[in-house]
Amino acid sequence: MSDATGLTRLATLKDEPPAAMPGGPADPILVVDHLTMRFGGLTAVGDVSFKVGRGDITALIGPNGAGKTTVFNCITGFYKPTEGMIRLRQREGETYLLERLPGHDVNRLARVARTFQNIRLFPQMTVLENLLVAMHKPLMRASGFSLAGILGLPGYRRAQDEAIAKAAAWIERIGLTHRADEPAGDLPYGDQRRLEIARAMCTDPVLLCLDEPAAGLNPRESADLNTLLRLIRDEFGTSVLLIEHDMSVVMQISDRIVVLDYGIKIADGTPDQIRNDTRVIAAYLGVDDEEVAAVEAEVGLAGTHA
């Protein structure tokens, strides 16, 4: 690989059987295998395979229209992939084929949570209620499908107290304790972003998928977000898969990075490997494949590769 130019490497990538995933994480929580998603004649995602390591923060990057969100939509059951498999293996060993689960079971059984590019809080509910909604499953079970809840039986009271305690802990982690009873729609943008992540975490996910969590944040809010994501990884052991354009977030917190361009995976590796990958640079600078070598020379990377 070291002596190959961008051109030939692109060719070999195309010729390679896509199953080969060099250097993937040893214990993947999520394996995306030969994922293809076509909309009519348009191939949004073409034969993409990658793995998300357990307990890692994995970033999915690429220029606009590269198919990142489509991959997310396939993972979380919004789209049924045209081809391919998405396997999620929990620590206990249960394996779920995400592309076959109905929408709510992606969260309930497989325990995958996600956020969107735009904020999708329930704006008319309070901050606390937004988090309690995410604990619907345990509460519903404890409440005997609302009967015990209406009657105020002790079992439900206990479950509700636990849920509120958990929500309160998350509200404290994101620093919103003083606004817990305000409608979520009234919060500033950065707070809403972090509240969404807290809400996703309240569903006890094993895999958290975040679609551009840093979009629209100022540098300070961005730093808060980094802290929150590290906390989620280190203290909760939740694996994180995020789409992000903000390279300061991506490079600082990612354990692995997967790069898509025009629906095809062009690179997969550690932040250092990606930083020095010429095709990634070319994709971001928007140059033609033929010019990759020129770009390499220009940015002074050809030397390091030779």
Next chain:
Amino acid sequence: MEFFAQQFINGLTLGSIYGLIALGYTMVFGIIGMVNFAHGDVFMLSSFIALIFFLILTTWLGLTSVALVFLIVLIVAMVLTALWGWAIERVAYRPLRGSFRLAPLISAIGVSIFLSNFVQVVQGARNKPVPPLVRDVIVLYENGQYTVTLSYKQAIIMTTTALLLAGFWYLVQRTSFGRAQRACEQDRRMAALLGINVDRTISLTFVLGAALAAVAGTLYLLYYGVVSFSDGFVPGVKAFTAAVLGGIGSLPGAVLGGLIIGLIETFWSAYFSIEYKDVAAFLILIVVLIFKPSGILGRPEVEKV
């Protein structure tokens, strides 16, 4: 003044019944954005269920305790009507959920026609009477000329409505199911991603709406003592008017709208002409739609950017 007070009581009673039906309209609209035009006929159906069980209990089983008969009839009507509500959603609306917007609406009109014709065929086209269950009245005020009375029937209707509304408010505001329901109203896909079974939540909404309609149906039978297969339409449309007036999608709005429609209709028949009381009610619908389409307590539709 005495006449006014009496009409006020009558209006509140009628309004309670409208409010209970309007809740079903407004909840279903809130969660799937569809006007369930079959709801009025579900109300009528529940009235027949109440009638049948009332006759079974009083004539066949010879029960004489009014409170017991009323309670049993109410519960049976609620359960059976809830089953109807569930089945209707399952058969007529759920298969059309991904379809274009008008499809479930047309389906609802179909269900409405089916229900009224079904009842007409199996129960006959005549009015079905029940012997009066409670006759007693409480005299609130008397001055020789006028008496202002509150009949036991009216008291039962208002108390039942108030109790149910309190329980219902608690269910929606304080329980996990209520939160799930409000979440589905605001963003169904996001709710699913948080592990909420959206289909089940929608089913339960129909079940609840039908159960409330059954309460209204039982109270209607108690109040008027007579029901016919065509009785679903006019109260149904008036309850819909109430829901629109209160702000469709808003639960307190539905009850408020119901009370207002009940009062206007009663006062109109008392002071103007009883023949045109329906005109008064529907005039309101037109005026509200023109001048305040979001209703009294409804939120104005905000365009999402």
